[in-house]
Amino acid sequence: MNTIQTALSSARFNRFMLWFGVLVLAAGAFALIFKYAGGSDATPVNPSPGFHPKLPTKSTPLKNANGVTIKTFYQLDPGMRTAIRKFIGTAVMRRNLDEGWAATAPTLRNAVTHKQWMTGNLPVVPYPVDNLNTIQYYLDYASTKAILVEVGVSAKASLGIRPASFQLELVPVGHGRWAVDYWMPRWTPPVPQN
Structure with a gap:
């Protein structure tokens, strides 16, 4: 046996080759994972150089015409309440849609x-409201930028539709006018019926 064969067949050299092979395999596996599991999004992670983060402007509580901070639905100005009723009576009920467009x-x-x-x-979830005068309203919040109202509606008993709760948001549009910007059901798990 010559010296090269002896060196290649030694236990020490074989252990070295084993660990070297494991290291090369681990490096290859890491490279593959990094390349393919990293995703295909080429969007840079860092913000652009001109980016300066800003906190949202502080919203101020809404006050009615009398200067009172609004805390309940019935403290809203009549024009705001009318806009809500008009939206529900037109767009939600699918009647007089031209008026619903304006609201x-x-x-x-x-x-x-x-x-x-x-x-x-x-893009408005419909609901066959039985009577506009029996709708229940709960004011979630009111600021100078938005008003969020919880609306409880019910349909005629003959339709077999459960009462529902919706969230409605009003935003200022133009000068002194408010319009509906959001209308979605507020989902809660149904209560099992016997």
Whole structure:
């Protein structure tokens, strides 16, 4: 046996080759994982050099015409309450849709044209409200930027539809006018019926 064969067959050299092979395998596996599991998003992680983070502007509590901070639904100005009732009576109930278009903020209706809106193809969850006078309202919050109201509605008993709770948001549109910007059911798990 020559010296090269002796060196290659030694236990020490074989252990070294084993650990070297494990190291090369681990490096290859890490490279593959980093390349393919890292995702394909090429968006830079760091913000752009000109980015300066800003906190949102502080919203101030809404006050009615008498200067009282609004804490309940019935303290809202009559125009705001009328806008809510008009929206529910038109867009939600699918009646007089032209009036519903006017009571809706542009951000809610931006996905449809006026013509599509008039056909009833609108981004508003419908509900067959039985009586506009029996709707229950609860004010979640009111600021100068938005008003969030919880709306409890019920349908005629003959329809077999459960009462529902919706969230409605009003935002200022123009000068002194408020329009509905958000209308979605507030889902809660149904109570089992016997």
